[in-house]
Structures are given as structure tokens and as C-alpha cells.
Amino acid sequence: MLRPRSLRTRLLLAASLVLAAFFVLTGLALESAFGESARQAQEDKLESIVYSLIAATAPNPAGELSISTSKVPDQRLTSSASSLQAVLYNESGIPVWRSVAFGDIPAAPTMPGVNEWHFEHLKNPDAFAMSFGLRWIDQSDDPRRYTVMVIEDASSFRAQLQAYRRALWTWLAVCSLGLLGVQVLTLQWGLSPLRRLILELRRIEMGHQPEIQSEYPDELRPLTQGLNAMIQNERNQQTRYRNALGDLAHSLKTPLAVVQGIVDEPQITDPMRHTLREQVQSMQQITGYQLRKAAAAGRRTLAEPVLIRPLAEKLASAVSKVYASRNVQIDIDVDPNTRVRAESGDLFELIGNLLDNAAKYGNGRVRLSVQVTGRTSFIEVCDDGPGFPEDAEELLERGVRADMKIPGQGIGLAAVYDLVVAYDGQIDLGRSDWGGGKVTLRLPG
Template identity: 50%
Template sequence: MTSLRTRLLLAASLVLAGFVFACAAALDHAFEERALSTQRDRLQGLVYALLSAAEPTADGALGLSPFRLPDARLQNPGSGLEAALLDERNALTWGSVSLSDDFPLPGEVAPGAFEFTPDPLRFSLSFGLRWLNPIEGEQRYTLLVMEDRTAFDQQMRAYRRTLWGWLAVAAVALLSVQGTILAWGLVPLRQLRSELSRVEQGGQGQIDGEYPAELTPLTDAINGMIRSGQAQVARQRNALDDLAHSLKTPLAALRALSEDPRLAPGDRSAIDEPVNRMLDIVDHQLRRAVTAGSRSLAGAVDLLDILERLSRTLRKVYTERQPRFQWVVPRGFKVRMDSGDLYELLGNLLDNAVKYGHGQVRVSARRQGRELLLSIEDDGPGFPEAPERLLARGVRADTRTPGQGIGLAASHELVQAYHGQLQLARSTHLGGARVHVRLPV
């Protein structure tokens, strides 16, 4: 039930099902009442026809002529149509040939009144009448007409099959129309989801489409959040950049003092050590502060473009090493990551690969499911045993090469800020060190 479309379709289906059942019950009831009324009218017509065949017997009582009966079924046993004339004591005075022995006796019916009784086996209609016997005086009779309800039940079953069949067809048609209308009504939400996906993947900078009035406040709020996040990151970086310059100037002055030849070697070392420590702390904290970290609406950056820019810079810095770079990266491969963070991550790792290798560097990137896999390999001596300790700040594998030992640690912290993993291993392609980065996309 997390889908809005499923909720709406289920609710509409339940309402439609209730409507169909209510219509079916109402139509079934109306048809049955009409059929019963028709059955009663038919039996009532038969009663009137039988009364037209009434004639006095030899003793002046009421009788019916067998030659004037209105329906031939009354002369056929087992035809399903029966008739009987009962006196006031419910004694049978006349019965049709088709009359069975176990017919139900009617209750007392007032003269001139009809009583229609449907039961599970037959329909019966009783009519009360008064007869003036010239010999015995006034007599009361009940004329009973009965008909088997088998044909009636068959008619009702056929009607119900037809009714439910057409209602099922109508329900399916209405559900199809309703699903189409619902899909059409949810098109703006699908478009918004598609745009959000493109924003997350870096295909566009904000929500640009036109949407109904109900969604406009939402799209405006999303665009506002994107602009606010970008502006906030820019302000933080500018402020911290100013802070870095403010802190590094007095630290540089202290370092210059430590290099004064007039100072004794012990004093020079006493000043130089805390200055280097403070520079290390400033670099570390500023790097942590300006890391943008994982953001769901961050723009995507072209990986190959950044790699080529960094390679040009490293070729100038390490001219004597003549570094050679191999990119196993598809053209147009984009990474949803802040460009400054990606520059720092790749800069640290490529710098280490060139500095500690013999000039050959290989970078590969691919997507696997919802993860980005990035590998930087070199042809150097590789990592020592237990390479995980190199992820601690200040630990270095090669003390002969100048450096502070914070490149891998800073990269590790940066990857963690994006909820990723950084692993150190041996390169299978070049034989040296291999840094493997996994980042969620």
C-alpha cells in the first residue's frame, strides 16, 4: 500500500464492487417482485376463468363443469397446474384431474378476497366466495389454484446469470476506464519522479517542468532546497577559505622564525615541531569542514574530465618521473558527487600512485547495481602487510619520499562522508598498489 496508484485503484475498485452488488441486489429484487406479480395476475386470471365455468349441482351446491375448464393442463395429471373447490370446512367438493393428493389446505379467506402464497414448491392463490344455495341457503367456498414453480425458478436463474454476466462486463469496462483515467491523472507525478531522478543523476540542475497547481508548491520547494544547499556549501567554503588564509599567515611567520640562523638548533626544533603539528591540524579540520558529503540532489560530475585535468597537473609536478596514465573509464561516465570532493579524492590517490610508483598509473570505473566501483593502480612496490594501518593519519609506507602521510587518511575520511568504502590491495594489472573505492549511487 505504499503506491498512491494502488491505493486509489483499490479504493475505486471497492466502491465499484459495492455499487455493482447494490445494483445487482436491487435489480434482482425488482425483477423477482415483478415476476411474482405476473405469476399472481396469471393465477388470478385463471380463477376468473374457472368462475365462468361454475354451475349449480343437482342439490343446488356450487360445482364446475369439466367441459368448460380454461386450461387443458387441469385435465392432465402431473401437469403442474392444479385447481380445487373447498367448502367452508375445507372439504374438497371439486378437484381438477391434475390435483395431487397432498395439496396444502388454504386458510380462511374472506368472500371476494385473494390470498397469494408462494412456497418453495408451488404458487397458490385462494379466492373466497359466497354461493346462494336455493335448498340449503347461503354457502361459503374457497377456490384454490396452484402452479408448480419449476419454470419460475428456471426463469430466475437464467435472469441472474444474464444479470451477473452483464454486470461483470460493465465492471471490467468501468475498471479499465477508471484505470486509464487514474493513469492519466498521475502522469504529472511520474514526470516529477523522472525529473527528480535526472536531478539526482546530474542530468539537470533543478525541476524545470510545468505541473498542476497542486504540485507547484512541491516543485518550488524542491528547487528552493537545491539552490539553498548549493548556496550554503558555497558560503561555507568561502568562509573556511578565508579562515585558512587567516590561520596560515601567522603560522608561516612562525615557520620563518624557526628558520632564523641565529636560533640555536634546539630552539629551532622546538618551534618547528608545533608549527608543523598546527599546520597538519588546520589542513585536517578544514578538509573535513568543506567536504560536502553525500547529498541526494547533488549534481553529477564527468569523471574522465577531472582525471584528464589532474593528469596534466601531475605531469608538470612530476616531470622527472614522466607519469603515464591509462583510463578504463567510459566516455561521459558521470559521478554524483561534489566536484571539489571528487577533485580532492582523485588528487590524493593519483598523487600517491605517481609519487610511490614507477610512472604507470591505471584508473578504472564502472557501475555495479547501485554502487560505483573505482580503482587506482600503480606499478610501484605496493602496500606493506596490514595496509589498513595506512588509513590512519600520519602513517606512511615509504619514509624516504617526502610527505606527511595524510593523503590516504584524508581520502578514507572523504569516502566515509559519502557512505562508501576504501580498500587497499595489490594490483592485478600492474603489480603495485591498488586502491579500490566503492560509492553508493
Template identity: 40%
Template structure:
């Protein structure tokens, strides 16, 4: 495996881990922020319901002009109902009609409760708040409930998640392309050294001639020194063989003459 490919694969692995962890952290932060905003919205709606309610000994009156517009639309996604201490529903908004909601809860005065529940594969988020409604003649324990389905909440989370992953993947591709270009530029001196070594092998040049960065200059200097030593060693071998041939030339000539004389 080439050095270039190793670096790219290593960087891709690190980038994939980083992108995954970043996406998980951002998705969790957005979900928590959106859930907090949903709680605040339900709290404000419940307080508006408390302000609009009129409780008598016999019934609970809720002026329609004071209600949130969504509470008057059947299956609008936002539902309100008031229960007594036994969980019996004393009043419910028009939006509840035709919708099966989570079981009503009765809370003690001053207690509040946020909860998630599922009914018929539909997710709901409920904020319940218990009070003691005091009139001139009686004190009635009541629990005000505001429930919303999580269709809009889940759609918002899914849209954010899709957008987040789209941007992160686009940034990952851009980073990989940039890193590949930078890597090729950074390794260019090594490729130039390789090209020079190829020319030296073919005999088109004697040594490394170009100037290189300090990080590989020591390497190129050592290669040139090695090449010089190899050429000097070859020269010594050539001279030694020449001297040996010259030294053997006279004895061989004498032996050849002696053999010729003997044959005669």
C-alpha cells in the same frame, strides 16, 4: 506501494462493494416484482375458474371452452383443482395428469393463501381460495386451487441476474478504465515535478521552472527556496575555505622559509 496504485486499489474495493450491494438490491426488487406479478396472474386465473365453474349437488362442471388453454395440456406447468372441506379433490384440470402436486388445502370461506412448496425437487407456487358455494338447495364449502411450477419464474430470475451482472461488470470495467485515465491526468503535475527534480539532481537545471496548479505550487516554491538556500550555503562554505586557505598561506610560507634556513 505507489500513490497511483493505492488510489486504484481503494477505488476498486469501494466499487466492488457498491456493485455487489446494488446487484443484491436490484435482484431482490426484481424477484419481488416478478413474484407479485405471478400472484396477480394466479389470482386472475382463479377468478376465471370461479366464473366458469358450475356446482350442482352431485358434481362440479367446468365448461372446457371457459378454461385457460394451459389447463388442458398435461404437465403444462399450470394446474387447477377444487377440493371440499376435507381436502378431497372434487375436480382437477387435465394438466394435472401425470404430475405430483403439493397436497391440497381446505380453507374456510373468504380465506386465501399463497404458498411455496417443493415436490420431487420441483418448486411450486399455489394460490388457494375458500368459498361457500350456495345453490338453491344447499351450501357447499369448496377450496379453489391454482398451482404453477416455478420453472419459468426461476428461468426469468436467472436470465435477469445474468444480464444484470453482465451490465454491472461491464460498467465496473468502464468506470475503472475511466478512473485510471482521470487519475493519470490528475497526477500528471506530480510526475512533471519528479522529472524536474531528476534534472536538478543531474545538474541540467538549477530549479523548478514550470508552473503548477495551486495545490502543489506552495510545494514547488518551497523546494526552489530550499535549493537557493543550499546554493548560497555552498557559496559561503566555498568562500570561507578560500579565505582560510589565503590566511594560512603566509604563515605556512614563513614556517617553510624558517625550516629551510635551519636546515642550511
């Protein structure tokens, strides 16, 4: 089933369905009620004509009951082109009187009992018929049964129904469109706090405000308070982490400096000095790596996007100076307005390590390109060096960390891998157009 993802679309669709069902059922009910009312009015009208005809009855010279044409109450019965017809049947079903417009005599109708009425809708011709049974007692005290029938063409009745139906459904359609418009405006007004909340969250992401600041209805207040608490807790936690890591780095610096000083003592033998120096350097390297790894902010909720071009130019300039003797040329293919949703410190670590590896192990040509599609950022660094071994991707997939040693690449690639994992991203090691290494990072927003 297709399920609308928009809350506004869902509400509007549900309201439209309910509104359509209501108007359809209302229209059908009103149409049926009007039809019954019109049919009852038709029945009452024919009944009154029957009464007027009975009032105009009188015996003819043959002793049969008849109706005087001059006393007929409705002048339509005296016209040959009239839609109203009348007939008087005797008890044998033989007409003893009929109106001027009465054409071919149909078969005798169902004779109602004395003082009984019978109303029906004839199919052929399309007309309404009202019959009434009566008993006539002449001077010789000879009771006779008669039936008075009035027939009126149903075309005017149907025209009336059609006109009512057109007017009814036209006005119902107009009312439904009007109510639908009112419903849209109501939804716009009812959902405006949610739209305002979305705008505030986007401003927080862009770094234009620190938290949600507007007042919201009671139903949204727990949500906004929870979001503010989450944002504040995340920032406090990140600050505590960095402060703790700074304290750890400061605490380790002095003991390592002491050990480094002991290494230079003259009474230590050269083999021991060499071993100690290697261990101290290894400790410094591992400590620095682990501190960088732990300091990675990772993917943050409502993180402010970073303008990437100035950061890339700064890193490219620094790497070019470090490897000035190798005449490294770094091409930057980054739009000036491109922003990446990540911590600036993490981006320095990612791009800096990739550029450093490319400059160190390439042959002088490096290219950095950054593209953003939707909320996903793609960072690509290429060089013209020997490239990666064939199993480089498998090593990353197996999750090699600080101890990974990919031939031809530096240990900084491990830090890059850990940062990418912290952002729930992906890293791909391939071959560049120049034949060297190509590292592609995919960071979701």
C-alpha cells in the same frame, strides 16, 4: 501486510475495491428486487386465474359446486401437457373438479379461510400454488366451503430469473470494467502533476535546469516552493562555505610565510631553526588537510552526476607524471558513460588520494575501476605493493582522523575516509589480486 509503494497503485486498488463492492451490492440488490417483483407478478397472475375460475363455477346435478370445462378462461387448463393446473376441493379436502393436466392428487392443502388467499412455493413439484377459500350457498340454503387451487410450474419463472441474472451481471461487469478504465484515466490525469514534478527533479539532478520551473496545482505549490528554497539555500550555503574557506586560506598564507621567513634569519640557531621549520611544515600540513576536509561538499540533495572517465584519465595522467621515475602504470576500468552522483571536487580528492597512495607505496601497477549499481557507486583502487596491515579496517572503524598513520599508506587516506563519511558511504580496506592493497569505496546516490 503487503502495502503497495506506488501512490497510483494504492489509489487504483482502493478505487477498484470500492467499485467492486458497489457493483456486487448493487447486483445483489437488483437481483433480489427483480426476484420479488417476478414473484409478485406470478402471484397476481395466479390470483387472476382463480378469479376467472370462480366466475366459471356452477352446481352439478349432484348439488356440488363444479367448474364447467367449456367455460375455463385459460385454455392451458384443457391441455393434458400443460404447465398450468387447477383443482377445486370441497370442505373435506376431496377434489370435486380438476383440470385435464392435473395428475396425481396431492394431499389436501392447507385450507384458507373464507375470502382468504394463500400463496406458496411448492418444493415437490417445483411450482407455485395459489389457493382461495369460498362459501357456496345452494337453493336449500345449505352453505358449503370450497377451496380453489391453481398450480403453475416454476420452470419458466426460474428461466426468467436466470436470464435476468445473466444479463444483469454481464452488464454490471461491462460497466465495472468501463468505470475502472475511466478511473485509470482519471488517476493518470490527476497524478500527472506529480509525474511532471518527478521529471523536473530528475532534470535538476542531471544539471539540465537550476530549479523547478513549471506551474503546479495549489496542493503541490507549497511543496515545489519548499524544494526550490531548499535547493537555493543549499547552493548558497555551499558557496558561503567555500568563500569563507578561501578567505581563511588566504589569511593563513601570509602569517605562515612570515614565520617561514623568520626561520631563515641568520641569528636563529640551527636547533631553533630546525624546530621552527618542523612546526611550520606541520602547521601547513594540518591547515591544508583541515581546509580540504571542510571544503568537502558531501552528499547533496539533487546533485548533478559527474562523468567519471575524463576525471579519472586526468588524475591518472597527473599521477603518472609525478611518479614517472617509478614507471607507474595506471589501468582505468571505467565505462565512458558512467556517472557518479557526487561533487567533482570531492571526486578529485577521493580518487586523487587513492591513486597517489597506490602509486607511492605500490610497485608500479595500479588499477582504478568504477561501477554504478542503481544509485550506488563503487570505486575500487588496487596496487601491487605490500598492502595494508591486518588491523587497518579496525583503525577506520574506530574513526581515526587526520592523525592516523597506517603503515605503508599515506596520510591522504584520512581525507578519503572523512569524505566517504560525509557522503554516508563505506570504505573497505582489503587485499588485491596482485597481493597489494585494495581500497573499495561505496557511495550511495
